[in-house]
Amino acid sequence: MTEKNLIVDKDKCVSCGLCVKDCIAYALELDENKKPRFSNGGENRCIQCQHCLAVCPVGAISILNKKPQDSDPVWEQNPNAIFNLIKSRRSIRHYKPENLDEQTMQKLKDMLNWTPTGCNFHKLHFAFVEDKEVMDKIRTHVNTKLIKILTEGLVSKIKTKFSHYKNALLKGEDVIFRGAPHMVVVSAPINAPCVNIDPVIALSYFELYAHSLGVGTCWCGFAHICMQFFPELARQMKVPEGYKIVYVMLFGKPDVKYSRTTQPEPFESVTIDSFNPQKISLTEKIKHFFVNTIR
Ligand SMILES: Cc1cc2nc3c(=O)[nH]c(=O)nc-3n(C[C@H](O)[C@H](O)[C@H](O)COP(=O)(O)O)c2cc1C
Structure with missing residues (x-):
């Protein structure tokens, strides 16, 4: 170009x-x-x-x-404020049954343009459900379908995945969408250099910015599974030809307030303080290849 x-x-x-x-x-x-x-x-x-x-x-x-x-000027940042934002973000599973105001919705959408993508391949696709009534229709469709699969369907991947939630679904609980009034579904071109990473980065930025605006979010693996298994649902997300749905995030005004941060167990972290490359056996090479490139 x-x-x-x-x-x-x-x-x-x-x-x-x-x-x-x-x-x-x-x-x-x-x-x-x-x-x-x-x-x-x-x-x-x-x-x-x-x-x-x-x-x-x-x-x-x-x-x-x-x-x-x-362009905007670059400000000095307050690391303590940013760290507190990170620590105080929670997965929100209780939402006020109302739409966000238009300005807040617009701010969230606008921010997404600044998320980085591999090779600056700037072609992500975001499908926003902006009206709670549409979200309610999606909820009803998915929950009804899941109940049918869990009660009548043959053994299948989706039946196994959601078997723990059969009773909750039968009681009418919105196990998948948690009563959220909104959802954003992110897709990327299947030929994008970082097809599975870019959408996740975008949603990571989205959830932190949302939290700073008083908007709650929840990563939604369950909704993603439903997008994968229910093509009629995915089709409604207006995903362009040649794109794949990579992830889903719920959001809306939280109906829960957290008074303090959590205290997560630390992840494993090591320091690499020397470098002495050694000969690698063929078996190890094959294992390395499978673990690091195929999966
Ligand atoms: C990739 C991913 C998928 C998730 N999927 C779901 C989900 O489908 N439903 C749900 O209620 N929470 C989901 N969560 C939220 C996690 O359960 C949550 O992040 C974890 O319990 C820690 O809680 P916190 O986010 O409040 O710190 C997901 C989180 C991530 C990162």
Whole structure:
């Protein structure tokens, strides 16, 4: 793709070369007057990350029709506030039975544009259920279908997965969607370099930003399973051709308040303090391949 439209304000440019240094694609070089320009083939290599626009200390670079004056300044962050945000986020399974206001919904949607994707492959697809009434229809459809499978269906993967929840479902509990008024379903092109990772990053950003706005979220593996097994449900998410649904998150105004953070058990963490590569046996090589690439 060409026409990346690199425009350098040569009066402002101080020839520091930071744009060239920070370009992952080696797409830029300094010309004979020490001003940035596309290197040979650079325009095609450019991954549209806009680092050149962002790093320029004097705002001399516009690219992709984006001008530096339209970017936000970068603030100093408060690490304690951010750590508290992370620690105090909870999976919310009790929601007020009402829609979020439009501005909050819009803020959540807008934020998603800033989540990173592998190779800056900026083609995620987000399907938002913004109206609780639509969510109620989805809930009824899925719960009715699951009850039928659990009570009448033959042995199947989905029957096994949800067998623990048969009684709760029969009692009318919304085991899958937890009464959430909203849901976002994220899909990515099957040929995206990081098809299974990008949507998860987007939802991780989403849940933290939502929490900062007083909006509760819950990762929903159960809803994802339903998307996988019930094509008529997935079809309603308007997923483009060639995309796969990667994950689902419930959200809405929480109807539960947590007074303190939890105290999780630490994960295993090691320090690598030396490097002595050793010969690897063929068996180990095969095992390594299967564990790290196939699964
Ligand atoms: C990938 C993933 C899938 C999850 N799926 C569900 C789910 O289907 N239903 C649910 O109620 N919670 C689900 N959870 C929430 C976890 O149970 C929850 O994160 C965990 O119990 C820790 O609680 P906390 O998130 O409040 O710290 C999921 C969490 C993750 C990360």
